[in-house]
Amino acid sequence: MKETLQELTEEMRDELSEQAHYLVQYIENNDKNAFLNGFDELHTFDQAVFYVSLTAQLRHQIIDWLKPVELADIFDEIDPEDVDFNDLLSEMSPHYAAEMLAEMYTDNAVDLMSDLDGKQLALYLSLMPPKSAEEIKRFLKYDDDTAGALMSTEFIAINQQLSIGQAMVEVKQAAQEAEQINYIYILDDNGVLVGVISLKSLIVWPDAAKVAEVMDTNLITVSPTDDQEEVAKIMADYNFVAIPVVAEQKMVGMITVDDIVDVIDEEAAEDYSRLAGVDVVTLEDNPIKSAMKRLPWLIGLIFLGMGTASVIDGYNYLVAETSILAVFISLITGTAGNAGTQSLAVAVRRIALQEKKSIFKSLLIEILIGVMIGVLAGVTIFLVILIWKNNLLLGIAVGLAMSVAILVANVAGAFIPLLMDKVGVDPAVASGPFISTLSDLTSVIIYFNVAKTFIDHFMMR
Structure with missing residues (x-):
């Protein structure tokens, strides 16, 4: 079955590629009717992909053939992070661009316009219909990472006094402009949100029934300032496809699931960036800029790593006396670092899921895990050294050092993000490279102290 789906996907890609080839030919031959007929057959997402892949000259022709409202549907599908909207807008006349922006869904238009410079923003707002301009200005005041910046005002709201039959008439009239019609929101005479009803319920209930009698009054809402x-x-927990945004009991907008998918992707990328100590959200093609973004973390880790180098330098006499100890330094530091990074990843995930565990309980769990992993890893390396080097005391020393180093790294990997979360700092900042470097330092200290103890009390007697 999987092979069939893959083949279908490849066929669809080939078909789209062939369609794109013909569409370009229609533009080059100035065949407007053939282009519009072929272009209308594409899904709006495919239209957007096709549009941004063209040269500026070919896009100019499309702008001449499409109305602003038609191009708005295409721009609603374009991800602001994938293209330079300044360049795309500069290809249109200011009046055309302003009209196109006004026809877009408000949340998408705000995403696009928030990256414009002040002069461009003021120009487009001045050329828009006053109502659209005021709405966009209101949205622009919200911080990027809040519900207010995500919400759309293209929702359907009806009065609670209507019958089901009357409500269906209003929904049909408003559906063309709405971003989604899965949920219809119910307002009282003062515009206060009092309930919600699904489109399915409107269809199922008799026309004579009152909306107020069948609506769901158990509302789950968010505020414009919510993160x-x-x-x-919330939307993932309740499996919503949309959620109302309410300020002072009045509905000011709605957030749809397509925006939330983008949020989840964005938040995951940010967390990965912090865990890796590198920015993967904003990808740079310029090697100099990219290097400058990565360098601060690496320089900071160099100085932290110098602590490890200083510890090793302090035990030079021990390594000179028992050179075999140097063989296992990287093995212990690497294993402890890996254990710490695993613990860090689990801790950050638990925090993200908002698990209701106390710091004490979480640490106890990680201590038990660290003990089990440490003992098993320690026994394993003990047996390897015993067979490989035929040295019982060396095997015990390295095995014991590894067990303790893993335990400490495990606890550090869990405790540091928990502590950071408690004091209000993003726990993902306790990145993998940071925990690994810190584990290097602690494991080297543990290793040489255990080795010194064994040399002083056993090997040198």
């Missing part, structure tokens, strides 16, 4: 990550969690 987007919290909104995403």
Whole structure:
């Protein structure tokens, strides 16, 4: 079955590629009717992909053939992070661009316009219909990572006094402009959100029934100032395709699941960036800029790593006396670092899921895990050294050092993000490279102290 689906996907890609080839030919031959007929057959996402892949000259022709409202549907599908909207807008006349922006869904238009410079923004707002301009200005005041910046005002709201039959008439009239019609929101005479009803319920209930009698009054709402990550969690928990945004009991907008998918992707990329100590959200093609973004973490880790180098330098006499000890330094530091990174990943995930565990309980769990992993890893390396080097005391020393180093790294990997979360700092900042470097330092200290103890009390007698 999987092979069939893969083949279908490849066929669809080939078909789209062939369609794109013909569409370009229609543009080059100035065949407007043939182009519009072929272009209308594409899904709006495929239209957007096709549009941004063209040269500026070919896009100019499309702009001449499409109305602003038609191009708005295409721009609603374009991800602001994938293209330079300044360049795309500069290809249109200011009046055309302003009209196109006004026809887009508000949340998408705000995403696009938030990256414009002040002069461009003021120009487009001045050329828009006053109502659209005021709406966009209101949205632009919200911080990027809040519900207010995500919400759309293209929702359907009806009065609670209507009958089901009357409500269906209003929904049909408003559906063309709405971003989604899965949920219809119910307002009282003062515009206060009092309930919600699904489109399915409107269809199922008799026309004579009152909306107020069948609506769901158990409302789950968010505020415009709520963090987007919290909104995403609520929608995932309740399996919503949309959620109302309410300020002072009045509905000011709605957030749809397509925006939340983007949020989840964005938040995951940010967390990965912090865990890796590198920015993967904003990818740079310029090697100099990219290097400058990565360098601060690496320089910081160099100085932290110098602590490890200093410890090793302090035990030079021990290594000179028993050179075999040097063989296992990287093995212990690497294993402890890996254990710490695993613990860090689990801790950050638990925090993201908002698990209701106390710090004490979480640490106890990680201590038990660290003990089990440490003992098993220690026994393993003990047996390897015993067979490989035929040295019982060396095997015990390295095995014991590895066990303790893994335990400490495990606890550090869990405790540091928990502590950071408690003091209000993003726990993902306790990145993998940071924990690994810290584990190197602690494991080297543990290793040489254990080795010194064994040399002083056993090997040198």
